[in-house]
Amino acid sequence: MECCNKRRMMKESPESNFMNRRGSSCFPDEVLERVIGMLKSRKDRSSVSLVCKEWYNAERWSRRNVFIGNCYSVSPEILTRRFPNIRSVTLKGKPRFSDFNLVPANWGADIHFWLVVFAEKYPFLEELRLKRMTVSDESLKFLARSFPNFKAISLQNCDGFSTDGLAAIAADCKNLTELDIQENVIDDKNDNWLTCFPESFTSLEVLNFSILHNDVNFDALEKLVTRCKSLKTLKLNKSITLEQLQRLLFRAPQLCELGTGSFSQELTTQQYSELESAFSNCKNLNTLSGLWVVTPQYLPVLYPACANLTFLNFSYAPLDSDDIAKLLVHCANIRRLWVVDTIEDKGLEAVGTHCPLLEELRVFPADPFAEGDARGVTDSGFIAVSQGCRNLHYVLYFCRHMTNAAVATVVQNCPDFTHFRLCIMNPGQPDYRTSEPMDEAFGAVVKTCSKLQRLAISGLLTDLTFEYIGKYAKNLETLSVAFAGSSDWGMQCVLEGCPKLRKLEIRDCPFGNAALLSGLEKYESMRSLWMSDCKVTMNGCRLLAKEMPRLNVEVIKEDGSDDSQAERVYVYRSVAGPRRDAPPFVLTL
Amino acid sequence: MENCSYEKVGLNLEATELRLGLPGSADEHDEKLSSCSYSSSSSSSVVIRSKKRSSPEESIDDEEELKSNKRTMISHHNDDQDKNVPPSKAQVVVGWPPIRSYRKNNGVQQQQQEQKKKGEEVYVKVSMAGAPYLRKIDLNFYNTYQQLLLALENMFNCTFGEYSEREGYNGSEFAPTYEDKDGDWMLVGDVPWNMFISSCKRLRIVKGSEAKGLGCL
Numbered sequence: 044m045e046c047c048n049k050r051r052m053m054k055e056s057p058e059s060n061f062m063n064r065r066g067s068s069c070f071p072d073e074v075l076e077r078v079i080g081m082l083k084s085r086k087d088r089s090s091v092s093l094v095c096k097e098w099y100n101a102e103r104w105s106r107r108n109v110f111i112g113n114c115y116s117v118s119p120e121i122l123t124r125r126f127p128n129i130r131s132v133t134l135k136g137k138p139r140f141s142d143f144n145l146v147p148a149n150w151g152a153d154i155h156f157w158l159v160v161f162a163e164k165y166p167f168l169e170e171l172r173l174k175r176m177t178v179s180d181e182s183l184k185f186l187a188r189s190f191p192n193f194k195a196i197s198l199q200n201c202d203g204f205s206t207d208g209l210a211a212i213a214a215d216c217k218n219l220t221e222l223d224i225q226e227n228v229i230d231d232k233n234d235n236w237l238t239c240f241p242e243s244f245t246s247l248e249v250l251n252f253s254i255l256h257n258d259v260n261f262d263a264l265e266k267l268v269t270r271c272k273s274l275k276t277l278k279l280n281k282s283i284t285l286e287q288l289q290r291l292l293f294r295a296p297q298l299c300e301l302g303t304g305s306f307s308q309e310l311t312t313q314q315y316s317e318l319e320s321a322f323s324n325c326k327n328l329n330t331l332s333g334l335w336v337v338t339p340q341y342l343p344v345l346y347p348a349c350a351n352l353t354f355l356n357f358s359y360a361p362l363d364s365d366d367i368a369k370l371l372v373h374c375a376n377i378r379r380l381w382v383v384d385t386i387e388d389k390g391l392e393a394v395g396t397h398c399p400l401l402e403e404l405r406v407f408p409a410d411p412f413a414e415g416d417a418r419g420v421t422d423s424g425f426i427a428v429s430q431g432c433r434n435l436h437y438v439l440y441f442c443r444h445m446t447n448a449a450v451a452t453v454v455q456n457c458p459d460f461t462h463f464r465l466c467i468m469n470p471g472q473p474d475y476r477t478s479e480p481m482d483e484a485f486g487a488v489v490k491t492c493s494k495l496q497r498l499a500i501s502g503l504l505t506d507l508t509f510e511y512i513g514k515y516a517k518n519l520e521t522l523s524v525a526f527a528g529s530s531d532w533g534m535q536c537v538l539e540g541c542p543k544l545r546k547l548e549i550r551d552c553p554f555g556n557a558a559l560l561s562g563l564e565k566y567e568s569m570r571s572l573w574m575s576d577c578k579v580t581m582n583g584c585r586l587l588a589k590e591m592p593r594l595n596v597e598v599i600k601e602d603g604s605d606d607s608q609a610e611r612v613y614v615y616r617s618v619a620g621p622r623r624d625a626p627p628f629v630l631t632l
Numbered sequence: 633m634e635n636c637s638y639e640k641v642g643l644n645l646e647a648t649e650l651r652l653g654l655p656g657s658a659d660e661h662d663e664k665l666s667s668c669s670y671s672s673s674s675s676s677s678v679v680i681r682s683k684k685r686s687s688p689e690e691s692i693d694d695e696e697e698l699k700s701n702k703r704t705m706i707s708h709h710n711d712d713q714d715k716n717v718p719p720s721k722a723q724v725v726v727g728w729p730p731i732r733s734y735r736k737n738n739g740v741q742q743q744q745q746e747q748k749k750k751g752e753e754v755y756v757k758v759s760m761a762g763a764p765y766l767r768k769i770d771l772n773f774y775n776t777y778q779q780l781l782l783a784l785e786n787m788f789n790c791t792f793g794e795y796s797e798r799e800g801y802n803g804s805e806f807a808p809t810y811e812d813k814d815g816d817w818m819l820v821g822d823v824p825w826n827m828f829i830s831s832c833k834r835l836r837i838v839k840g841s842e843a844k845g846l847g848c849l
Contacts, residue, residue, distance in 0.1 A: 140727065142730070142732045142733070143726075143727030143728070143730050143731070143732070144726055144727045144733065145726065145727045200734075226732060226734040226735075227734075228733070228734075254734065254738075307824050307825075307826065308824070309823065309824060336826075338824040338825065339776070339777075340797070340821075340824075358735075359735075359738065361775070363776060363778055365778065407731070407735065408729065408731070411729045411731055411736070441729060441731075466729055466730060468728075468729040470725065470728060523730075525728065525730070550727075551725075
């Protein structure tokens, strides 16, 4: 209520409360704010804020969550000025290709200055979700001290911190409900950070420390799990044994999401049956992950819990086709499945047979760099899944080769794809049956899947693929391209043809300045463009920067490279102007 | 397909010729490939990226990639391509396939290698009643019972059938057994894989009828 009072005092025009002005709202601000406050969708809020000044103000005062897809598109000052009452912030930092070592270390996206501003402007901040940001221990300690109501922290693909930072969060965030650390580069100091949760602390609902390598203090963990009765998500790391898992499950049968420790240990018959009954007592389990190292003979302990599972993440579990088939028989309700290609096509057939409700499938390669006759999944496995799982709308598929015909069959079986990410691991690999480019495969995808939002292409591809994309992919928002295309025309087709394009990331393609500059008008409506190892030059980038002053055109320069080439270009719209924290190797043009 | 706006833009487009200089890499492939140019008029060209990245955790990846024999072949064709162009000398491509560092470093292959680190090669003798001579296999070569048994089935031209904890390999013609550290003869498949390879001294393939006794223990 304090915020409403503050606002009334700041009101300039007295008539805005009445229906004097033509077309203005006749609701008092408090009502308008309450109504608009119910809007959850970002897009709706964005639209609402454009209607008129009253609605803009009602929206900005009532907004509690903010999502910033590119931390450099706006500054903390601008953010806090517009939205005074934020409780939850989601920030994404580095370009996605930094996941694949294409962005040097110390590039930026440091959270610290944001936290300093938030400490002043959002003292009641409750949630922080970061992806691809640099987060130091200092920042985590500062966070823990500065926000008394802080509840949830989620760090995905971040770097720069250690278990010291986690200890600070554990010790000082008295109201913490969520500590979620995923796939970060973290310095695991093998210390007792878990013991830093005070004895009186009971509010935890989500705990995910699966990426840590070292042992954790199990005693502290067990006590923590015992006293946090609302714990819903628990994702353990490799160091947790089956016996320890059983003890934790015994304490927390209410769990909805579980990431196991290692699934390999010598168990006595007694221990085996205790583990089995622990799993059968978990009636609310809908998500299962972990496993890491697996003794297949113990997988049956999971069977009682499988019936309610909707998400199975076995992407770190090396199962073979028989093991997965035996398990999936019990998993009829699976909606999302992440697996390793050790299950091979036979395993995928089992998926098609037993999981008719499947909506999302991700198949990761066990050995991406294997040569010669490496196993894995192929076109026939892909088809098998599409035949059995007609609701499939999200696929990430790593394979060594593919055929145009197979992809066409898959999308015919499943025309509702929204996310289609096919990675043929050998760059420039043609259709292995016909030796033709894979153009027709992706042509089939865009022609058939009208709802397609995200596409990642691979294999031998000519400009024709891009012509198809530009012509048919009218809902496409994200496109990832590597080792594809024949000329600038390809990229132009996409820039001119895809009205909803927001993110375009390209590597190792023959697109040069003409292609880059054809998107002049387009880039302001996009979040970002990434081009690495293409044919773009510094002059081309300078021209772009000159013509479009509201874009940040950044070139990442490597030592010893040709000065006229722009090997890595990152273009993004920003209201914050050029970066103030750019390292020497990032040139803002 | 020709793009005429090149001239209009008025840029020095010869500068778009991408030259590949590999800085300070000890790889012998460098010399051959460093003068490759990448232009759309050539019928085929090779694109290599192996520039090292500066961050510590990433250089570990690069080192491993260069050390071991992992290779990715790249060839980049044009519309009027020459289909007979053979794949070039293989070179590591940074960041390809697009798998996150965390997954690469903790993935299945990595974990199996971690486990294998201790014992490089563990050769054990394998005997079979009636066979004229024994064989030897490297237990560390396999990761699961399934793989091992398949290899044994192929080597000795026999079948083991389905394993079950209760019945062993009952019902099948042959059964695999092994001698453990204590000198006892055990049925293959009862204990976790890692435990098995650390305690297995030798293998013996017995007739199904002989194995029945073992299964009941």
